Amino acid sequence: MRKPKEKKVIIAMSPRHRALNALSARSAGQAGRFKKKKKVLVAMSGGVDSSVATAILKKAGFEVVGVFMRFWRDPVLQRWNRCCSPEAEKRARRVALLLGIPFYVLDFGKEFKKRIVNYFLKEHKKNFTPNPCVVCNKEIKFGLLLEKALDIGADYVATGHYVKKQETRFRPVFRSKTAEGDQGPGLQVKNKIYKLLRAKDKEKDQSYFLWQLSQKQLKKILFPLENLTKKEVISLARKFKLPVLNIPESQEICFIQTTVNDFLKRYLKQKPGPIVEQAHYRASKIIDAKRKIIGQHQGLAFYTIGQRRGIRLPGGPYFVLDKDLKRNFLVVTKNERDLYKKELVAGNVHWISGKKPKLPLRVKSKVRYRQEMMPAIIKDQRIKNKKQVLVEFKKPQRAITLGQSVVFYREKELLGGGIIKKI
Secondary structure (H helix, E strand, O other): OOOOOOOOOOOOOOHHHHHHHHHHHHHHHHHHOOOOOOEEEEEOOOOHHHHHHHHHHHHOOOEEEEEEEEOOOEOOOOEOOHHHOHHHHHHHHHHHHHHOOOEEEEEOHHHHHHHHHHHHHHHHHOOOOOOHHHHHHHHHHHHHHHHHHHHOOOOEEEOOOOOEEEEEOOOOEEOOOOOOOOOOOOOEEOOOEEEEEOOOOOOOOOHHHHOOOOHHHHOOEEOOOOOOOHHHHHHHHHHOOOOOOOOOOOOOOOOOOOOHHHHHHHHOOOOOEEEEEHHHOOOOOHHHHHHOEEEEEOOHHHOOOOOOOOOOOOOOOOEEEEEEOOOOEEEEEOOHHHHEEEEEEEEEEEEOOOOOOOOOEEEEEEOOOOOOOEEEEEEOOOOOOOOOEEEEEEEEEEOOOOOOEEEEEEOOEEEEEEEEEEO
16 A cells, blocks of 8 residues: 655745855855865955855854954054954954954055055056056955965965856866876876856946956955845845944045045145147147147146046036146047047956967956946057057947056956056
8 A cells, every 4th residue: 555645845935035045055065165174364344245255154164264454544644444444343353253253453554555555656646547456456355365364374365355256177288298107198187277257246246356366366265255146245144143234335445535636635746737628739749739728737647537527627518538748738628529449558468367368359348347348359469568458349438547457358257457558
């Protein structure tokens, strides 16, 4: 006689609980690959993202150590950066105490001033508009902090960045000669390749700021928020009862407490000069340009390409079109269409894979963080410098700015990027 089949009981779950359970399962999988518990140093800023990243790693079974980084303090204002204020440190310490993990404070003030603040000022002196966050990620968060992590025997460093890391198991390499101890010729050597992909949350994706990372760095980095949206991160913060909700996010440059112009006025000497309208500007005819002076600027470093506010000229609006450093001219235009360009030359080009791809190469690209990716072709024709490439967009882009980062994607994968050197 057959036994009657048992009825399966299905418990209905709300979408919120289904999402949280799925997130916990995904995060636990990161630690499950390892036989031995791995040690990870987590950069904690006292914000919701880094706090949830820390909690995820703790729940996933890692041996977690929390670290709060102190950066440069402006000696004029005598105030800490927003990202490393005493209040932020207290929040990070409370989260570490709640999670039951060790917590340390590292002072990177001198190195931050040398590598980030001085770089920022130096680029502005050249009338470039730099991305200090790109350099900070490479030099500080995944440079100095990673070195500290390895010094204390940690296996990884982790942050609350919204970006996804993908590991390709191996890239086969064949030896032409048999080495002593090999089983035979043609031995396959396995090398892992690491890729950076756009985050699940497209609005919060921060891959744009990470194009300078190397394979050596990526090998030792974890991004616990890679499969989460901001909304899900906040839900997890509530689930873990973390005391970091309702904290405003920092959108500006962390070490500037007022405005960029106020900061530059304190640290850079600028020379006022003439404003010239583009319609009458001739780079090779200084006399013609001088006859058409329509105003005075306060210093070229205080203006950026595409800027409209702060020009203060009658008969406008005017847009900043160019900055002539040699003649100290600020070139403006009334026609916003003049700001659109199709080509740029990028220098200091870096490829995430560590290997330059075959050019020309069709990619999706963007020249600023808050911009849609646009079709483009990367070429090396007409470029004499091997570390530079020509980027040609399918459609003209507005206000391409010297010193900013141009980054390259293939579908979701971040291929690399460069610094805009010429337009």
